[in-house]
Amino acid sequence: MSENLWNIEKIPYVGTESLRQGLGFRYYDADRVVAGKTMKEWMRFGVAYWHTFEQRLVDPFGSGTAIRPFDGKYSTPLDLALAKVDYAFDFFTTLGVDYFCFHDRDIAPEGDTLRETNAILDKVVDRIEEKMKETGVKLLWNTSSLFTNPRFLSGAATSPFSEIYAYAGGQLKHSLEIAKRLGAENYVFWGGREGYENLWNTDLKREQDHIARFFHMCVDYAAEIGLDSQFLIEPKPKEPTAHQYDFDAATSIAFLQTYGLADKFKLNLEGNHANLAGHTYQHEIRVARAAGMLGSLDANQGDKLIGWDIDEFPSDLYETTAVMHEVIAEGSIGPRGGLNFDAKPRRTSFTAEDLFRAHIVGMDSYAAGLLVAARMHEEGVINDLVAERYSSFDSGIGATVEDGTATLASLEEHALDIPQAELMAAVKSDHLESVKATINNYIVDTLGRA
Ligand code: XUL
Ligand code: CO
16 A cells, blocks of 8 residues: 555556546546647646545535545644645645645634734645645645635625725735745636625625725735736636626626726636536637636536536536637647646545545546547647638638728628529538537547547
8 A cells, every 4th residue: 555645556547458447547648748748738737625625525405424534633723734735735646636726714724813814824834835845736726715704794805894805805915925935826716705695785886896906906916026826717607696796707808808907817717617607618718718818727517407516527528528629729728727626526425535536537537538629629620610611701702801891881782782592502501410420429539549
């Protein structure tokens, strides 16, 4: 048995030797070069501290089922928090991921005042800093939990209570200092309770003005301390509030543009959040790409039959292929992004080993998606069909639209005398069913040969 705290051997790449998935990677081969980069460079996988080390696998109907190796071994919350850092870094190196992510409140307990809380937090950050140096594991992003403590019941930067707003600002300031100290690649703002339960008691405009001011203060403070982490907004349409202000990618982009923040922020997009907004994951990524705002990805998936944010580990190869298609087309997951598993095992997968099993499936599913998307990219399958679909804009009347010389009068002159039959000859079938079958064929064939 290995020496590490989880008693699990380093997870190996085993390839396609067995159809039964165990504690080994079938597709994820970290240093394998695909479409010009290694798998680990494309994906930059991250482990989410809050799920993997904090989540007890509760649901709204029952308490936690999780069994963890640190349970019951430490007498004070601080001792437990410090020990968990060691467990966490052993987990990262055993699994073979290069990044992790955390909220301030995941890693350390709170004191009575913000000053006391910050002092406790710093002790744990000291330990994290040591472990980062020792292992080479890096911080994909950190963030601040401005939603768990009861003080934030009506939001933080959109709270109607100015004392709470001020507290949130103070808390956030220290969180940015930690990002600087640990060299965070990104800094994430997920609007925990920044939204409303009910419009009758809500001044929506005032709340949005307040949170925009908050973000400007963050930008100013980052400049003051020389913090260069990429700021990211993480959209989600609802849960816990009935309506979250950062509803989806398009809404968040409009908000950032309205308040003069668009050049300072990008987006961290999450699969299950996309579904809650009535979108696919691919849609959210495409919208962000179109605006030059793709920042990073929270990798998880939802369930067609369950209406909540269930944060399931990704296993849907069709979706991972779609996501990696977008990433390859973009060239990377944003300038400093990665794939953070904002995901938890099912309540019925309660052993510590299941944490490894779940991450392996997530990493393998994305590695498989990368292989398929890279091959489709190399063979031009999707790019060719899209280029062909819009080719009438490459010349003739279409080109005048794109070069800005067309007017309604020039379009009318062009269209006025074309007979219906000739016009309909310009319209082509998409053969969409064949397109979908082609993608299926690439998935089956590529993974069959992997
Ligand atoms: C909540 C969620 C958060 C953010 C970070 O749904 O996704 O964990 O990723 O605050
Ligand atoms: Co998330």
